[in-house]
Amino acid sequence: MRYLLRRLAFYLLAAWASITLAFVIPRLMPGDPEATMFARFHGKLDPQAMAALRDTFGFSDEPMWRQYISYLGHVASGDLGVSVSYFPARVGDVIATGMVWTLFLAGMAVVIAYALGTLLGIAAAWRRGGWLDSIGPPLFVLVGAFPFFWLAMLLLFLFGFTLGWTPVRHAYDSRVSAELSLSFVWSVVTHAALPAITIVVATVGSWMLDMRNTMVSILGEDYITMAHAKGLPPRRVMFRYAARNALLPSVTSFGMALGFLLSGSLLTEIVFSYPGQGYLLIQAVRSLDYPLIQGLFLTITLAVLGANFLVDIVYVWLDPRARRGQQ
Amino acid sequence: MTMGMIETMTGGAARDGTDRSSMPRRLLLVVCLAACAPRSQSEPGVLLIEEKEQTASFIRNFNPLVEVGDLRWPALHSMYEPLFIYNPLDGAYVPWLGTAYEWSADHRHLRIDLRRGVRWSDGTPFTANDVVFTFGLLDKFHALDLRGVGEFLDSVTAIDDHTIDIAFRRVFIPGFYYLAQQPMVPEHIWKGVADPVSWANPHPVATGPFTEVSSFETQSYQVERNPYYWQLPERPQVKAIRFLAFPGNDQAAFAMVSGEVDWAGSFVPAVDRIFVAEDREHHHYWFPPIDGGVLLYANTTRAPYDDVRVRKALSMAIDRELVVEVGMYGYTRPADATGLSDAHRRYKDARAIAAGDWIRHDPARASAILDALGFARGSDGIRRLPDGSRWQVLIQVPSGWSDWVRATQVIARGLRDAGIDARMKAHDFNAWYEQVQSGDFTLAIGWAEPYPTPYGYYRAMMSTATVKPLGISAPENWHRFGSPEADVLLRELEQTADPAEERRFIDELQHWFVENVPAIPLFPGPLWGAYNTTRFTGFPDADNPYAPLSPNLSPQALLVLTRLVPR
Numbered sequence: 015m016r017y018l019l020r021r022l023a024f025y026l027l028a029a030w031a032s033i034t035l036a037f038v039i040p041r042l043m044p045g046d047p048e049a050t051m052f053a054r055f056h057g058k059l060d061p062q063a064m065a066a067l068r069d070t071f072g073f074s075d076e077p078m079w080r081q082y083i084s085y086l087g088h089v090a091s092g093d094l095g096v097s098v099s100y101f102p103a104r105v106g107d108v109i110a111t112g113m114v115w116t117l118f119l120a121g122m123a124v125v126i127a128y129a130l131g132t133l134l135g136i137a138a139a140w141r142r143g144g145w146l147d148s149i150g151p152p153l154f155v156l157v158g159a160f161p162f163f164w165l166a167m168l169l170l171f172l173f174g175f176t177l178g179w180t181p182v183r184h185a186y187d188s189r190v191s192a193e194l195s196l197s198f199v200w201s202v203v204t205h206a207a208l209p210a211i212t213i214v215v216a217t218v219g220s221w222m223l224d225m226r227n228t229m230v231s232i233l234g235e236d237y238i239t240m241a242h243a244k245g246l247p248p249r250r251v252m253f254r255y256a257a258r259n260a261l262l263p264s265v266t267s268f269g270m271a272l273g274f275l276l277s278g279s280l281l282t283e284i285v286f287s288y289p290g291q292g293y294l295l296i297q298a299v300r301s302l303d304y305p306l307i308q309g310l311f312l313t314i315t316l317a318v319l320g321a322n323f324l325v326d327i328v329y330v331w332l333d334p335r336a337r338r339g340q341q
Numbered sequence: 342m343t344m345g346m347i348e349t350m351t352g353g354a355a356r357d358g359t360d361r362s363s364m365p366r367r368l369l370l371v372v373c374l375a376a377c378a379p380r381s382q383s384e385p386g387v388l389l390i391e392e393k394e395q396t397a398s399f400i401r402n403f404n405p406l407v408e409v410g411d412l413r414w415p416a417l418h419s420m421y422e423p424l425f426i427y428n429p430l431d432g433a434y435v436p437w438l439g440t441a442y443e444w445s446a447d448h449r450h451l452r453i454d455l456r457r458g459v460r461w462s463d464g465t466p467f468t469a470n471d472v473v474f475t476f477g478l479l480d481k482f483h484a485l486d487l488r489g490v491g492e493f494l495d496s497v498t499a500i501d502d503h504t505i506d507i508a509f510r511r512v513f514i515p516g517f518y519y520l521a522q523q524p525m526v527p528e529h530i531w532k533g534v535a536d537p538v539s540w541a542n543p544h545p546v547a548t549g550p551f552t553e554v555s556s557f558e559t560q561s562y563q564v565e566r567n568p569y570y571w572q573l574p575e576r577p578q579v580k581a582i583r584f585l586a587f588p589g590n591d592q593a594a595f596a597m598v599s600g601e602v603d604w605a606g607s608f609v610p611a612v613d614r615i616f617v618a619e620d621r622e623h624h625h626y627w628f629p630p631i632d633g634g635v636l637l638y639a640n641t642t643r644a645p646y647d648d649v650r651v652r653k654a655l656s657m658a659i660d661r662e663l664v665v666e667v668g669m670y671g672y673t674r675p676a677d678a679t680g681l682s683d684a685h686r687r688y689k690d691a692r693a694i695a696a697g698d699w700i701r702h703d704p705a706r707a708s709a710i711l712d713a714l715g716f717a718r719g720s721d722g723i724r725r726l727p728d729g730s731r732w733q734v735l736i737q738v739p740s741g742w743s744d745w746v747r748a749t750q751v752i753a754r755g756l757r758d759a760g761i762d763a764r765m766k767a768h769d770f771n772a773w774y775e776q777v778q779s780g781d782f783t784l785a786i787g788w789a790e791p792y793p794t795p796y797g798y799y800r801a802m803m804s805t806a807t808v809k810p811l812g813i814s815a816p817e818n819w820h821r822f823g824s825p826e827a828d829v830l831l832r833e834l835e836q837t838a839d840p841a842e843e844r845r846f847i848d849e850l851q852h853w854f855v856e857n858v859p860a861i862p863l864f865p866g867p868l869w870g871a872y873n874t875t876r877f878t879g880f881p882d883a884d885n886p887y888a889p890l891s892p893n894l895s896p897q898a899l900l901v902l903t904r905l906v907p908r
Binding site: 043044065096097099100101102103107108111112175182183184185186188191192283284287288289290292293294297300302 | 402560587596768770
């Protein structure tokens with residue numbers, strides 16, 4: 015328990031740091047959000063209209079520290095403000111349109127990639143020098159080296175356009191309405207398949223390689239030899255003795271990978287016109303929409319921190335030492 | 342008004358349709374051509390429109406008074422209608438909710454007759470009170486007065502149910518344009534709205550042809566006909582309009598090429614090969630050069646660019662034919678010396694154009710002028726400035742606007758041939774925009790606003806009223822050129838309703854521009870528009886130019902929407 019509490023304290027600190035970074039970083043970008051915002055009016059905007067709009071959007075000339083204080087207050091009360099580029103929508107509502115889809119797509123893809131990669135790694139290490147071990151890692155590492163969006167376009171072209179097997183855009187068919195029906199679920203699944211496969215294909219290799227390498231070193235340990243000597247069935251040795259221990263480092267990197275994955279899925283989303291955070295983030299940065307950038311940074315970092323906390327809990331369950339350490 | 346070429350990529354500030362695709366994405370587009378087959382079709386009579394609102398997901402906002410926000414297309418293009426629609430192709434005002442207008446003798450009053458028999462989409466009649474109420478809202482909530490009518494408008498009163506009188510604070514004839522195009526909102530709905538600035542108006546009640554939102558999903562929505570539309574039963578023939586979310590030009594181009602989209606307004610590179618060749622019978626485009634011009638701005642507060650002879654020499658060093666061919670895929674033509682786009686063709690003065698010999702590519706003369714001014718070439722072939730330093734200059738361009746980037750490269754090469762060490766410098770749009778606005782640049786490629794008459798254009802180019810000090814953000818007149826003589830002409834023009842008089846002042850302004858070269862015109866901007874006649878006919882084109890084709894123009898899109906016929 016103490017271990018988890020300690021981790022929790024660390025996450026609170028990390029959350030504060032990321033909240034502060036979300037405030038500082040957009041303000042370091044070149045350009046002036048007001049100028050960008052009012053660009054389309056090119057001087058036709060009445061000064062009074064401009065002043066009134068400034069107030070509505072919350073552009074402020076206050077000193078930075080006061081902006082920071084009021085920002086902290088708003089974040090604490092869950093108010094992320096009004097989006098500038100999606101005015102008059104509130105940042106929370108704008109993010110809500112994409113967050114679910116990003117979490118669904120990226121979450122599903124990372125879980126599949128992790129599970130698949132780990133299983134492949136176990137199998138490859140178990141039959142070291144076998145065909146899977148000799149072909150798998152180099153192949154997947156090669157594929158994983160391609161940029162996400164490039165791979166996405168290739169798959170889109172191949173399966174979406176040329177073969178016509180999968181839909182080419184959106185999260186579900188535009189003729190199906192979003193309700194809990196079989197046709198809607200089916201539509202969501204078919205639409206997510208290709209983007210998810212892209213992410214899985216691009217990331218499965220590194221999981222496999224990680225797992226394989228840890229497995230190989232663990233298979234050399236004395237307790238494995240001991241387990242074999244005791245006459246335990248090979249499957250039991252493979253999963254309960256070798257794989258469980260080999261999982262520990264890869265569980266840690268699983269938590270960290272979530273963050274990278276969210277950023278990588280952004281490009282995938284754009285290629286597939288998927289309604290996730292990807293386009294929102296780019297749009298927010300382009301229009302210097304501070305509230306939206308902050309909101310997105312915040313939700314992404316909180317999602318990653320949350321996932322890491324879950325990973326910590328899993329870690330405690332996997333590694334008895336973490337449990338025993340505090341008693 | 343909407344700026345045809347302006348793109349919403351940067352929340353409204355970037356140029357629409359400007360080609361910003363990266364190489365790999367472009368590659369895919371080209372590769373796809375061979376394979377793209379028509380796929381899912383909408384139901385018959387439903388027009389699928391691809392407009393400039395590029396987004397991954399839609400937010401339900403139909404408030405026509407706050408154009409700054411993330412507004413859905415129908416609000417300004419099919420729901421809320423103005424009194425008159427300005428048609429940039431012939432310069433005429435098409436009577437819409439207003440049927441006729443008349444100035445008083447002293448031009449301080451404008452009387453407008455309103456159309457009879459118009460109903461809001463909930464069945465309530467549209468009357469003069471709605472017009473009075475709309476202008477009242479602009480006065481009450483300054484954030485809504487985006488056209489700045491409060492600056493010259495005194496009062497709007499209803500004479501009877503179908504006539505209004507608009508009183509002006511001062512004589513300002515160009516103000517008619519802004520009054521005419523103001524979208525009208527219903528008093529009986531909007532009077533109950535506490536804050537119309539931040540109201541998303543999810544269930545619009547309007548006078549336009551398509552008002553009934555029948556479905557609204559994250560990535561698609563559909564708007565059905567207004568049952569009370571005043572042009573029914575003749576128009577519109579289209580049953581409903583439908584929209585899909587496209588996050589970028591490439592995704593939109595895919596849908597166009599594969600025949601899903603009926604009417605589109607985003608930039609397509611090499612449109613003949615990519616789009617038309619797919620289906621020569623049905624795929625068409627029309628890119629008339631009637632948008633605002635694209636110019637090379639020289640900061641006139643910096644030497645030697647403050648010298649008109651230098652600006653003329655720079656202009657002669659530019660091969661505009663090549664700029665247009667390489668940069669713009671030949672979609673437009675080189676500018677003439679007045680800098681006016683084809684939307685102002687009827688105002689162009691042939692003598693002013695003829696006097697502008699500096700618009701022609703003439704490297705020999707450019708060199709001769711610079712030699713005569715004492716900018717001698719050094720041993721490296723680069724000219725020396727009076728202080729003995731090499732003549733180096735950066736041309737600022739927004740990165741990713743690949744058409745402009747290519748154009749700038751051609752310009753830089755021309756200047757280098759003339760002995761100026763010119764280099765292109767690409768910046769992120771926001772940084773570029775801040776630099777040009779605050780005057781922190783030497784040379785920059787930039788746009789000019791598409792104004793209804795040359796008045797706005799020349800005001801932006803050379804009125805002292807638009808010159809801001811360096812460091813202060815200037816929405817236009819980035820080059821900081823102000824001329825008291827031009828001010829006089831502009832003031833006269835503001836107070837002139839007589840066409841002959843107007844003509845005379847505009848001619849003089851053109852001569853003034855040609856003589857002083859405040860900025861260096863490159864080419865008029867094309868207005869992107871493409872269509873597919875598989876399911877609908879009646880789109881405007883070069884042979885039938887009844888309106889601009891681009892769906893990105895409001896309220897002009899109403900002219901097209903009401904004329905389309907399903908097959």
